[in-house]
Amino acid sequence: MHLHLLLILALFRAGCVVAGPSYSLSGSWRVSNGNGSLELPATVPGYVHSALHQHGLIQDPYYRFNDLNYRWISLDNWTYSTEFKIPFNLSEWQKVKLIFDGVDTVAEILFNNVTIGKTDNMFTGYSFDVTNVVKDVNSLKLQFRSAVQYAECQSKAHTSYRVPPECPPVEQKGECHVNFIRKGLL
Ligand SMILES: *[C@@H]1O[C@H](CO)[C@@H](O)[C@H](O)[C@H]1NC(C)=O
Ligand SMILES: *[C@@H]1O[C@H](CO)[C@@H](O)[C@H](O)[C@H]1NC(C)=O
Ligand SMILES: *[C@@H]1O[C@H](CO)[C@@H](O)[C@H](O)[C@H]1NC(C)=O
Numbered sequence: 423m424h425l426h427l428l429l430i431l432a433l434f435r436a437g438c439v440v441a442g443p444s445y446s447l448s449g450s451w452r453v454s455n456g457n458g459s460l461e462l463p464a465t466v467p468g469y470v471h472s473a474l475h476q477h478g479l480i481q482d483p484y485y486r487f488n489d490l491n492y493r494w495i496s497l498d499n500w501t502y503s504t505e506f507k508i509p510f511n512l513s514e515w516q517k518v519k520l521i522f523d524g525v526d527t528v529a530e531i532l533f534n535n536v537t538i539g540k541t542d543n544m545f546t547g548y549s550f551d552v553t554n555v556v557k558d559v560n561s562l563k564l565q566f567r568s569a570v571q572y573a574e575c576q577s578k579a580h581t582s583y584r585v586p587p588e589c590p591p592v593e594q595k596g597e598c599h600v601n602f603i604r605k606g607l608l
């Protein structure tokens with residue numbers, strides 16, 4: 423599973439088309455796997471594979487057949503989390519938006535422990551109004567679901583007609599049901 427996201431917290435005055443100040447959430451986050459057995463620092467924008475590689479937990483995923491050895495990574499769920507302080511005086515602004523340039527791919531987004539939205543398409547940006555949940559100090563979590571499992575579930579749920587091909591040719595050793603998810607790499 424790969425993740426790329428760039429976040430900007432933008433503050434807007436009500437009824438005004440001019441954007442206020444923004445605050446980038448790129449940088450140092452943490453990532454953990456589904457059962458919590460792994461937790462490590464991770465850079466945003468970035469990928470789970472690169473975080474694991476940087477911390478010596480896996481070898482170069484592009485070397486020889488390492489993509490097959492590391493298939494478990496794409497079958498697990500991964501949560502990216504961070505905490506941050508707003509460097510502006512919030513009470514001077516009427517609207518606060520959380521903007522993602524890209525999220526790869528299927529995630530539930532929790533802002534201060536409140537679900538503010540979901541994503542399922544890495545080819546688009548996302549913007550969420552967080553005015554009602556934002557505080558001076560905030561926690562942000564993106565709970566990513568295994569893209570491979572998601573695509574398989576979507577395929578199973580689609581019973582009205584077949585959408586070929588179900589799987590790529592075996593020689594390619596790729597994942598099945600790529601046509602059920604808006605994702606570049608699976
Ligand atoms: C990932 O999450 C899905 C649903 O949210 C769950 O069914 C699955 O068991 C989880 N997998 C792991 C490895 O935690
Ligand atoms: C937790 O997840 C890891 C990675 O998927 C797996 O190797 C390990 O067996 C799991 N541990 C438990 C207790 O389920
Ligand atoms: C923040 O802005 C409000 C409203 O303009 C003001 O009353 C308050 O004193 C400001 N707080 C700080 C810490 O500047």
Ligand SMILES: *[C@@H]1O[C@H](CO)[C@@H](O)[C@H](O)[C@H]1NC(C)=O
Nearest residue numbers: 532533534535536537561563
């Ligand atoms: C976040 O929400 C979950 C479930 O809604 C709850 O169990 C947990 O205690 C909450 N955590 C915090 C820090 O509020």
